[in-house]
Amino acid sequence: MRELHVKCLLPVRLDKYLMEQFPALGVGRLNKALRENKIKLNGKKQPLSTRVQNGDIVRLFLNDDVLEKRALPAAMLVYEDDDILVVNKPAGVEVDGPADDTLLKRVCATLAGRGGPSQAMLCHRLDAGTSGLILLARNAAAEQFLTEAIRQRQIQKRYLCVTFGRPQPPAALLHDYLSKDAERGVVRILSAPAPGAKEILTGYETLAVSGRLALLQVDLITGRTHQIRAHLAHIGCPILGDSKYGNNAANRELHFKYQALCAWELRFPAQIEDARFSRLAGRVFHAEKPWYCRQLLDGTLR
Template sequence: MKELHVKSLLPVRLDNYLMEQYPALNLGRLNKALRENKIKLNGKKQPLATRVQNGDVIRLFLNDDQLEKKPLPPAVFVYEDDDLIVANKPAGIEVDGPASDTLLKRVQATLSANGHSAQAVLCHRLDTGTSGLILLAKNKAAEHFLTEAIKARKIQKKYLCVTFGRPQPPVELMHDYLIKDAQRGVVKIVPSPCSGAKEVITGYETLAVSGRLALLEVELVTGRTHQIRAHLAHIGCPILGDSKYGNNTANRELHFKYQALCAWELRFPAQIEQPEFSHLAGRVFHAEKPWYCHQITDGTLR
């Protein structure tokens, strides 16, 4: 716990005062801390817009790691040229948002540290708990090319994942429909078209099995919210570590904090019409295989 005695000749907003004292704090962290009753002004919970003044006492129930501003870990670039970046996102960080540590912030910091412009734009997203390859554009032309290629399904995406349960048949191309519940932040798979449902196509191939678990290579044909996670859960084989659609008893037993899902491969089309991006034709990029893939293959994880 930190206790601050305000020294300010003029009233200042609580959030601004705290961010001035601790540069590592941002509005996202402050709002989270306030919701968790970890900020008290003169012994009471107060809105962040409250004006503090000389003599007020602020108590912060945060540890030093949350208050210290640490340098961001460098982003891992699988590929980089003058137009785009293929970055490898670790599980557990957001691609973007108010958090102090996101993939985009790591990429920008890495570019700056290398003496380059920090301009980079995300062209698609991954869930926080999913690791793997993300495409970022360095300029408007590359952003347009990549987003259009993804939208037209010209860039193929393959994933590796571990499921709790062995899917039957071992190889399948699944065609179903997805309904999004925005209020609850979840999606539901249904077998037939209905109001608000969008088609989802997910292919999988079983690469190895170990006890109750299976290692799959998954091809994302359509790209819907939580598609792979929900589609595999729908057939009774949820992804290990998935707290939203998975088996939480198994997740705890096997100590999985994040879903065992990695965006492993990005494949560019064999032919690209735009001359400035023709050097990418047929290129295939891979992330390093996560540790759990090897443990399924050798039978360590069961």
């Protein structure tokens, strides 16, 4: 329980006051705490629109981990310098958005906790259910450099995934077209050009097989929405755990909540002309291989 003795010159709304004291709370958590009778103003439950004033006492019956900003565990920070961050995102965490807990908010909380600038900008994204490496910029110059390098495909992205089904041939470069269905929040893979469809290239190589499953290394050459997930499903080998494009019966049987897809490697170009970022030339960053890779290799996962 936290007890706050209000000290302010002018009355202020209760929700605004609490979010100033505990930025990690957010409106959603505040409303939930109020519904659960965990916020008391002068001993009584009051609407969040109530104005508090000097001398009021607010009691919060919430755990510290709810009140404090969530920072990055050390293992999630793969690389850091004055310009960029490489962070290993766990599956199930949104990269950004209105949620109280996102990767971007964790990064900013970590930087703020050191007492220095807390600014960080996302340079690309991963689906919430996909784990792996994310690049963030710490200033405008780095943001421009990273986003342009990604746009021009100078930074190579390599993934690991487990598919339900063994692809044939075991290695290939898939070349098709992707069309978005914005209303349903899905994409379709087409074998020929069509209005609104964008060209996609996805390379894969089978690293191991186990029963009905295969462990693949995937090179994302073009980076479209849901590209890897939809492209592999299109050839009859959906990613295990993918509820949108996959085999839900297999997902339930094998107890996969999130897709077995990890952005495992980021590879910078061998030469970088901009002297400010030349130290990154040839650098290769890896995420820790997910648990399901080990289980497929030892035959536990079949």
